[in-house]
Amino acid sequence: MAAIEISGLSKDYSLGFWRKRPFRALDRLSLKVERGEVFGFLGPNGAGKTTTLKLLTGLIFPTEGTATILGHPVGEPETFLRVGYLPENPYFYDYLTPQELLDYFAQFFPLSAEERQRRRDAVLDQVGLAEFRHRPLRKFSKGMLQRVGIAQAILHEPEIVLLDEPMSGLDPVGRHEVRELILQLKAAGKTVFFSTHILSDAEALCDRVAILNRGKLVGVGQLSESLQRQAACEAVLECASPEALSRLQPLAAKPPLVSGGQCRIEIPEKNIPQFLALCQSDGLRLISLNPVRLSLEDYFVEVLRGSDSERPASPSP
Amino acid sequence: MKPSKTGRSVWTLALVLACGWAILVPAQMALDRRLAPYRETPELLWIPSGNVLRSLSLGHNGLLADLYWTRVVQYFGARRLQRRTDFPLLAPLLDITVALDPQLLVAYKFGAIFLSAPSSYGAAEPQKAIALLRRGIQANPEEWRLWHDLGFIYYWDLKDYRAASEAYREGSRHPDAAPWMQVMAAVIEEKGGNRETSRFLWTEIHNSAEDETIRKNASMHLETLRALDDIEELERLAGRFRERAGRWPQSFQEMIAAGLLQGIPADPQKYPYQLQSDGRITLHPNSEVKLDYGPSPEAR
Amino acid sequence: MRSRQTLAIVLNTFREAVRDRVLYNLIAFALILIASALLFGQISIGIQKTILLNVGLSAISIFGLLIAIFLGIGLVYKEMDKRSLYALLSKPIRRRQFIIGKFLGLNFTLLVNTALMSVGLWAALYYLMRRFEPQDLSVWVAIYFILLELSLVTALCLFFSCFATPVLSAVFTFMAYVIGNFAADIRAFGELTENNLLKGLTTVLYYLLPNFSDFNVSAWVSHGKPVAAEVVLLNTLYALCYDAILVAAAVWIFSRKDLK
Numbered sequence: 121m122a123a124i125e126i127s128g129l130s131k132d133y134s135l136g137f138w139r140k141r142p143f144r145a146l147d148r149l150s151l152k153v154e155r156g157e158v159f160g161f162l163g164p165n166g167a168g169k170t171t172t173l174k175l176l177t178g179l180i181f182p183t184e185g186t187a188t189i190l191g192h193p194v195g196e197p198e199t200f201l202r203v204g205y206l207p208e209n210p211y212f213y214d215y216l217t218p219q220e221l222l223d224y225f226a227q228f229f230p231l232s233a234e235e236r237q238r239r240r241d242a243v244l245d246q247v248g249l250a251e252f253r254h255r256p257l258r259k260f261s262k263g264m265l266q267r268v269g270i271a272q273a274i275l276h277e278p279e280i281v282l283l284d285e286p287m288s289g290l291d292p293v294g295r296h297e298v299r300e301l302i303l304q305l306k307a308a309g310k311t312v313f314f315s316t317h318i319l320s321d322a323e324a325l326c327d328r329v330a331i332l333n334r335g336k337l338v339g340v341g342q343l344s345e346s347l348q349r350q351a352a353c354e355a356v357l358e359c360a361s362p363e364a365l366s367r368l369q370p371l372a373a374k375p376p377l378v379s380g381g382q383c384r385i386e387i388p389e390k391n392i393p394q395f396l397a398l399c400q401s402d403g404l405r406l407i408s409l410n411p412v413r414l415s416l417e418d419y420f421v422e423v424l425r426g427s428d429s430e431r432p433a434s435p436s437p
Numbered sequence: 438m439k440p441s442k443t444g445r446s447v448w449t450l451a452l453v454l455a456c457g458w459a460i461l462v463p464a465q466m467a468l469d470r471r472l473a474p475y476r477e478t479p480e481l482l483w484i485p486s487g488n489v490l491r492s493l494s495l496g497h498n499g500l501l502a503d504l505y506w507t508r509v510v511q512y513f514g515a516r517r518l519q520r521r522t523d524f525p526l527l528a529p530l531l532d533i534t535v536a537l538d539p540q541l542l543v544a545y546k547f548g549a550i551f552l553s554a555p556s557s558y559g560a561a562e563p564q565k566a567i568a569l570l571r572r573g574i575q576a577n578p579e580e581w582r583l584w585h586d587l588g589f590i591y592y593w594d595l596k597d598y599r600a601a602s603e604a605y606r607e608g609s610r611h612p613d614a615a616p617w618m619q620v621m622a623a624v625i626e627e628k629g630g631n632r633e634t635s636r637f638l639w640t641e642i643h644n645s646a647e648d649e650t651i652r653k654n655a656s657m658h659l660e661t662l663r664a665l666d667d668i669e670e671l672e673r674l675a676g677r678f679r680e681r682a683g684r685w686p687q688s689f690q691e692m693i694a695a696g697l698l699q700g701i702p703a704d705p706q707k708y709p710y711q712l713q714s715d716g717r718i719t720l721h722p723n724s725e726v727k728l729d730y731g732p733s734p735e736a737r
Numbered sequence: 738m739r740s741r742q743t744l745a746i747v748l749n750t751f752r753e754a755v756r757d758r759v760l761y762n763l764i765a766f767a768l769i770l771i772a773s774a775l776l777f778g779q780i781s782i783g784i785q786k787t788i789l790l791n792v793g794l795s796a797i798s799i800f801g802l803l804i805a806i807f808l809g810i811g812l813v814y815k816e817m818d819k820r821s822l823y824a825l826l827s828k829p830i831r832r833r834q835f836i837i838g839k840f841l842g843l844n845f846t847l848l849v850n851t852a853l854m855s856v857g858l859w860a861a862l863y864y865l866m867r868r869f870e871p872q873d874l875s876v877w878v879a880i881y882f883i884l885l886e887l888s889l890v891t892a893l894c895l896f897f898s899c900f901a902t903p904v905l906s907a908v909f910t911f912m913a914y915v916i917g918n919f920a921a922d923i924r925a926f927g928e929l930t931e932n933n934l935l936k937g938l939t940t941v942l943y944y945l946l947p948n949f950s951d952f953n954v955s956a957w958v959s960h961g962k963p964v965a966a967e968v969v970l971l972n973t974l975y976a977l978c979y980d981a982i983l984v985a986a987a988v989w990i991f992s993r994k995d996l997k
Contacts, residue, residue: 133997177827180995200829207823213749215756227745228828230738272824450989457982462944464975468951471968515925 121191123280123311124153124176129185131171145171147335148185153313153328155279158306160326161315168335169315170208173284176313177205189280201229204278208285208315210269214258218249218268221257222275229276243271246304248297262289270301281305283314287321299324353392357383358405367402371395382407502538509534509544513551524560527551531569535576545573546586547651553594558654563594582645584608585618589638592625602626617641636662657727660705664726667710668718671702675716685716742830743838750842751849754808763807764850767800768857775861789865790959793858794879798955801851801887806910808846809894810903812839813991822996833988840895840984847887855880872961878969882952885976889947890914892983899990917949947979 131146146168153159161169174180176187178195192199212221219240226236244250247267252260257268266289273281286302287295302325305312316322322329331338352373359381368376368385371394376385387395392409399406509530516524531548535541551559553566570587577583588604591597605622608614617637624634636659643655674697678686681695689712692698701709708721720726754760774792775785813836816822826832858876863869893913897906916923920943927939951972954964 133995174823174996177823179823179826180997181993197829197831200827203827205824205827207820207827209820210824211819211821212824213753213821215753224745224749225824225828228742228830269824446989446992450985453985454982457978457985458944460978461975461982464971464978465944465948465951468948468968468971468975471965471971472951511922511925518928 121155122152122188123155123157124151124159124187124189124313126151126172126176126187127185129172129175129187130183131168131175131180132183144335146175149332149335149337151330151337151340153311155311156306156309157327158302158312158325159314160322160329161313161332162317162319162322162329163315163332163338164317166334167317167332169317169332170284171335172332173205173208173282173313173315176282177203201276202279204273204276204281206266206269206273206281206283206286209262209288210265212257212265212268212272214256217254217256218244218271219253221268222272225272225275231276239275239277243275246274246301247271263291263294266290266298267294270298274305278310280311280313283312285316286314287316287318295321352386352388353409353411355385355387355395355409356407357385357399358407359383364402364404368395368398371398498537502534502541502544505530505534505537506541506544509548509551522556524551527560528562528565528569535569535572539572539576542573542577542580542583545570545577545583549586549590550651550654553590554654555594563590566590566594579611579613581608581611581614581618584611584614585621585641588621588625589642592630592638593635596630598625598629632662632665660726663705664720667702667704671710671712671718672716674698675712675718679716685714686712687714688712739831739834743834743841746830746835746838747842747845750812750839751845754843754846757808759807760804760846760850763800763804764853767796767854770796770800771854771857771861775865785865786862787959789858789861790876791955793861794876794883794955794959797851797854797858797880798883798886800854801847801883802890802914804850805843805847805887805890806894806907808843809891809910810898810906812843812895813898813987814901814903814906817996826996832992836895836899836988836991837984840891840980840987843891843895844888847891848884851880851884851887870961872963875958875961875963878964879955879958881969882954882972885972886949886952888980889949889976889983892980892987893947896983896987896990899987899994913947914949917947918953919950920946920948921950948975951975 127150129146129149130144133143133145135141135143149168149172161172163169171180175182176189176194177200181195187194189199189203213224216224222240222243223236226240229236231239241250244253247270249264249267249271252264257265260268266286270283270286273283283302286298290298299321302312302314306325312325314325328340328342330340359378365376365383371387371391373386373388376383378384396406398404509527512526512530513524527548531544531552534544534548538544549566549570552569553559553561553563555561567587567590570583570590574580574583574587584604584607588601588608591601591604595601602622602625605618605625609618609622611618621634621638624631628634639655639658639662643652643659674692675686678692678695678697686692686695689698689701689709692712693700703709704720704724704726706724706726708724708726711719711721713719771789771793774789774796816825822835825835859869862873862876890910893910894906897909901909923946924939924943927936927943930936954968958964
């Protein structure tokens with residue numbers, strides 16, 4: 121049984137007050153997350169990541185499609201016995217202290233009083249809030265609230281943890297700690313499904329990622345270091361003879377662009393030694409050689425093209 | 438996944454609502470019965486003084502006066518509807534109303550009519566009506582019509598023709614007063630109560646009233662007056678017939694044949710009058726015209 | 738399990754109210770008003786006790802109403818607006834538990850507040866009379882009716898706050914309260930008119946609207962008169978039934994709401 125199974129999930133919102141215009145926040149998303157995976161859900165802001173997570177937690181209802189967690193339809197209270205959720209930019213009752221908040225939430229689980237207390241103390245330690253346990257949440261910074269949010273998500277030792285932008289609002293140290301935490305969860309055999317718009321987080325943690333853009337799934341696949349290196353560089357040359365250019369062409373990813381006496385050519389990283397050798401042997405003058413900045417989407421289309429992804433990337437319009 | 442089984446839960450909600458009101462309505466009905474005595478006694482004035490209320494109203498006394506006037510009307514209407522003949526709160530409520538807003542003319546005019554009308558139509562308290570109107574005149578010296586209202590109560594309810602004539606005379610001194618005010622003063626002084634004067638006054642009330650109840654009341658009086666005139670005239674004609682034929686007419690047809698009538702005479706409600714064998718004229722049993730309504734000036 | 742969870746929500750709602758400073762200000766105002774009724778009584782003759790009871794019961798009712806509306810409008814909306822609901826609803830509870838818990842929590846808050854204000858009233862009464870009389874017991878009935886009334890106001894607030902902003906909810910609730918107080922007058926008005934359509938309409942409205950005037954026995958009680966047991970029962974039934982309807986409707990709306 122998969123940890124999370126999403127099939128054909130769509131969500132339409134209507135925008136505007138007087139004249140309602142439908143807006144598709146999520147378009148026929150299908151996805152399967154296996155147990156024990158750390159799964160990254162990537163995409164620029166507004167891609168539909170939060171919408172997907174809210175659909176998975178039953179906070180909003182899908183326009184069409186279904187989703188199950190551990191075989192249960194989402195939104196069933198029983199599902200949450202095994203699922204923890206960190207909302208995006210979490211906010212909690214500011215009149216409570218972290219300890220009170222966790223005590224409150226713990227009461228929703230079928231746990232004994234001692235067990236509740238034990239877990240509360242454990243998660244407070246885990247997120248590094250033990251010393252602030254009696255400070256009212258109203259005095260907490262965004263980063264500290266983020267930690268409280270993570271604490272309440274893992275309070276009941278769920279099998280599946282859904283984290284919406286877990287790194288946002290954290291300083292580098294906090295970021296590192298959250299990464300460690302996710303790796304700990306993975307080591308304990310939990311499934312972690314988290315959304316982020318920051319690539320490096322995904323690179324560091326994920327077994328697999330899915331990329332979402334404008335509500336559509338762009339691709340799903342593995343990220344490995346070797347694949348990440350397959351980026352390209354853009355070379356700028358002093359204008360070469362057509363014969364020299366034609367010799368370079370097989371190494372380039374795209375046909376070269378010639379303008380103003382300069383020639384721009386994109387060379388995949390693996391071809392660079394060959395390219396440099398050719399430049400030297402042909403006596404071409406290299407003006408610059410820079411890594412190409414790809415958009416998130418392009419990057420992953422690129423990455424997934426080279427990988428043996430289970431689903432070929434379908435570029436969005 | 439779906440918002441918890443939409444179709445079914447709509448019916449559940451509908452069922453809850455239906456059951457809810459199936460309990461609420463009888464409960465409310467039972468409460469209405471049980472609470473009747475509680476609601477009866479709170480027919481007391483929370484703050485019996487208009488002046489205190491005026492200070493408490495924080496400058497909204499105009500609005501409060503309107504509310505009180507509405508309460509007067511509601512109170513009067515509700516008591517009438519319950520066929521109650523006593524109106525213990527009417528005078529105090531009116532006092533508060535005019536204390537809150539002494540310029541609220543409608544309260545004096547109609548308040549006085551509610552107060553003075555005989556029992557089962559009003560509070561039968563003409564003296565209180567007169568006190569109310571005198572307050573009104575004091576607060577609104579430019580309103581000559583209040584003198585007319587005052588004079589009318591003296592004339593109609595109290596049969597005090599001297600005071601009535603006095604009131605009309607006072608009112609007629611007002612520069613804007615209608616000329617008939619002076620005529621009324623003279624006529625009442627000279628003749629006392631008479632049908633002609635009554636008719637004129639009721640017509641005046643009928644035409645100047647903005648309130649439907651008052652207008653209905655006035656037109657009822659006018660119908661009475663017309664019926665009394667008709668009956669008098671018909672009985673006179675029946676007497677003429679007897680003078681000629683030596684017997685009472687047995688039907689209106691006989692009188693028509695004798696050229697005394699143009700057709701079957703009908704009362705103001707379009708019911709034909711009844712001719713009795715002794716020449717008396719009575720109303721049709723279905724007619725609602727009241728001949729003895731109120732203490733008519735002619736009755737005494 | 739379910740009831741333990743709901744109880745947790747009830748207690749947290751109470752805790753939220755208790756940690757709100759506004760609550761104490763309102764209670765303090767009510768107590769000051771009750772104390773001032775003692776002074777007010779001095780300038781009138783013979784009805785000090787009546788005035789104290791009238792002012793006291795009105796203060797309990799008005800400040801209870803303010804607290805109910807003030808806290809009630811934020812019950813659901815504040816949690817939606819500040820998104821504190823997301824973390825709560827991703828616990829193994831049903832949305833209806835949240836609504837019911839909030840409703841009971843605010844009622845519990847109001848019960849405690851009313852108890853505090855009642856203690857103030859009884860203290861003032863003792864100060865004035867130096868003793869209690871058996872007929873003073875009916876004052877408790879009046880206070881109980883105020884509680885029933887407040888639970889109805891809470892239910893209205895909760896219902897409105899499921900789909901309206903706090904300001905609108907407050908306006909709606911207040912309007913419902915005012916109209917509900919005039920329900921009997923609305924029907925009386927309908928009966929005075931000759932129009933059958935209007936008469937039918939006002940009768941329907943009369944039974945449809947929450948009839949707040951049912952709970953008003955303050956004037957009666959302030960004269961030391963007892964309230965019939967049947968009235969107490971009927972009013973309890975009426976309030977509970979109306980509460981149930983409103984909470985069911987609130988649950989219905991809230992359960993199908995997208996928490997954007």
